[in-house]
Amino acid sequence: MNMHIRTRTSAFLVVTLLLNTISFSQAATLKPLEGYTTSPTGGSFNELFSKKILNDKLFEKAAGGEYFDTTYDASQITTAKGKLNLGSSLISGIVHGSEVTSKKIYSFGSVTFKAMANLEPGMVSTVYLASESEDGSTREEIDMELSSDNPKKISISDYHGDAGDSTDPKTDTHQTEIIDVSAVGGLSSFKSTKFNTYKIEWIPGRIRWYVNNKQIAEHIDSIPTTPMRLHLTTYHVNDWTEFSQANVQGEGTFVIDQLKYAPDEKLRPVALTTKKMQIKGDQECKNNVNAALEQLKGEPWYYNFVVTYVDLIECVEKGSVMYVSEMPRRHTAGRPGRDDAVQFADDLTHEACHSWEYTTYLEQHPGVYDVPEDVYGNHDGEEKCLNIQVEYLRRIGEKERAEGYKDAMASEWWKVPLEDMQY
Numbered sequence: 001m002n003m004h005i006r007t008r009t010s011a012f013l014v015v016t017l018l019l020n021t022i023s024f025s026q027a028a029t030l031k032p033l034e035g036y037t038t039s040p041t042g043g044s045f046n047e048l049f050s051k052k053i054l055n056d057k058l059f060e061k062a063a064g065g066e067y068f069d070t071t072y073d074a075s076q077i078t079t080a081k082g083k084l085n086l087g088s089s090l091i092s093g094i095v096h097g098s099e100v101t102s103k104k105i106y107s108f109g110s111v112t113f114k115a116m117a118n119l120e121p122g123m124v125s126t127v128y129l130a131s132e133s134e135d136g137s138t139r140e141e142i143d144m145e146l147s148s149d150n151p152k153k154i155s156i157s158d159y160h161g162d163a164g165d166s167t168d169p170k171t172d173t174h175q176t177e178i179i180d181v182s183a184v185g186g187l188s189s190f191k192s193t194k195f196n197t198y199k200i201e202w203i204p205g206r207i208r209w210y211v212n213n214k215q216i217a218e219h220i221d222s223i224p225t226t227p228m229r230l231h232l233t234t235y236h237v238n239d240w241t242e243f244s245q246a247n248v249q250g251e252g253t254f255v256i257d258q259l260k261y262a263p264d265e266k267l268r269p270v271a272l273t274t275k276k277m278q279i280k281g282d283q284e285c286k287n288n289v290n291a292a293l294e295q296l297k298g299e300p301w302y303y304n305f306v307v308t309y310v311d312l313i314e315c316v317e318k319g320s321v322m323y324v325s326e327m328p329r330r331h332t333a334g335r336p337g338r339d340d341a342v343q344f345a346d347d348l349t350h351e352a353c354h355s356w357e358y359t360t361y362l363e364q365h366p367g368v369y370d371v372p373e374d375v376y377g378n379h380d381g382e383e384k385c386l387n388i389q390v391e392y393l394r395r396i397g398e399k400e401r402a403e404g405y406k407d408a409m410a411s412e413w414w415k416v417p418l419e420d421m422q423y
Contacts, residue, residue, distance in 0.1 A: 045261055049256070207219045
C-alpha cells in the first residue's frame with residue numbers, strides 16, 4: 001500500500017481561503033537596515049578559553065568607558081583553568097565592571113554559552129549582540145541577562161532599528177521579558193548561580209532563547225536584521241528594581257566555561273542542486289510548478305530541500321497528497337492555490353518535509369520497511385513540517401500568513417478522510 005500524507009483537507013480549507021485574501025508581495029529575504037556597518041561577518045567558532053590569555057583573534061577587552069553607573073575595567077577580566085572570568089567590584093565607591101567584545105560582527109545564527117553568574121547583589125551579567133547605526137540614532141540588539149539577585153529569573157530582550165523602550169511588541173521595536181525559568185517544564189532546579197547552558201537562536205523573522213536545551217521564549221515581531229558584535233559584560237544599573245537590587249556590596253564574577261557561534265545553515269551560500277523535478281500535467285501546470293520553484297530559488301536551502309525530497313509533481317483537480325513511499329516520490333497538487341507562486345512554494349516545503357521524515361527514518365533504521373505513521377504524519381509529523389513551512393514564510397517576510405498557518409494546527413486537518421478532501 002502506498003503511504004501518503006493528507007496535507008490539505010476540508011478542516012484546513014477555511015484557513016487557506018482566509019489566507020488567500022492577504023495581499024502577497026514578491027517577498028525577498030530580509031535585508032539589514034541602512035546606515036549600519038557592512039563589515040565582513042565572522043564564521044563559526046567554539047571557544048573553550050584554554051589559554052591563560054584571552055583569544056585576541058576573536059575578542060578584545062573594554063578598557064574605560066561607562067555603562068549606566070558602571071566603569072569598565074580591563075583588570076577585572078582573567079582567563080584561567082578553561083574559564084573566562086568577568087569580574088565586578090566596588091572600588092572607592094565606584095562600580096567596576098567588565099566587558100569583552102568580539103572583533104568581528106556576526107549575522108543570523110546561534111550563540112551558545114555555558115556560564116554561571118557568581119555575582120554580588122546589584123550586578124547583572126549579560127551576553128548580547130548589538131549594532132548601532134553610524135550616527136548613533138538607532139540600534140539593533142538581542143540580550144540574555146542573568147542576576148544573582150534573582151537566580152531563577154532571566155531577562156531577555158531585542159531591539160530593531162530603535163533605541164527606545166517599549167511595552168507593546170506588536171507596534172514597537174524594543175521587547176523585554178523577565179522570565180521565571182524555574183516555572184518552565186523541566187527546569188525546576190534552575191539557578192543562574194550554577195553552571196547552565198544558554199542559547200540565543202536568531203534567524204530571519206524569529207528569535208528563540210533556550211536554557212539547558214529547553215526553549216524559554218520566542219519573539220517574532222520587530223526582529224533585528226543587521227550583523228552585530230558579540231558582547232560579554234558585567235554591569236550595575238540602579239533603577240532595575242524588578243531584576244537587580246540597587247546597591248553593589250562587594251566583588252563577584254561572571255564565569256563562562258564555553259562560548260560558541262554557529263551561522264544559520266539555511267543562509268550559508270549554497271549552490272542550487274542540478275537535479276530536475278519531473279512535472280506531470282498540462283502547460284498551465286508546468287508554468288505553475290516552475291513559478292513556485294523560481295520563488296524557492298530565493299532561499300537556496302529550501303529550493304534544494306524541495307527538489308531533493310519531491311521527485312514528481314502531478315497536477316490534479318483537487319486534493320494535495322504526498323506519496324512518501326513511492327519511487328519517484330510523488331506529490332499530487334490540487335488546482336486551488338497553484339497559480340499563486342508564494343503559496344505553492346510554501347506548500348512544497350511542507351510536502352518535502354514529509355518525504356524527508358519518511359526517508360530519514362528508513363536511513364536510520366536499516367532493514368526496517370514499516371515506518372510508523374507518527375514519524376511522517378499525524379500530529380507530530382504535521383507539526384514538524386508546518387514549522388518548516390512557517391519558518392520559510394517568515395524568512396521571506398510573509399509573517400501574517402505564517403501565523404495563520406501556525407493557528408491551523410488546531411484544526412487537525414490530517415484526520416479528515418482522503419475521500420472527503422475539498423480540493
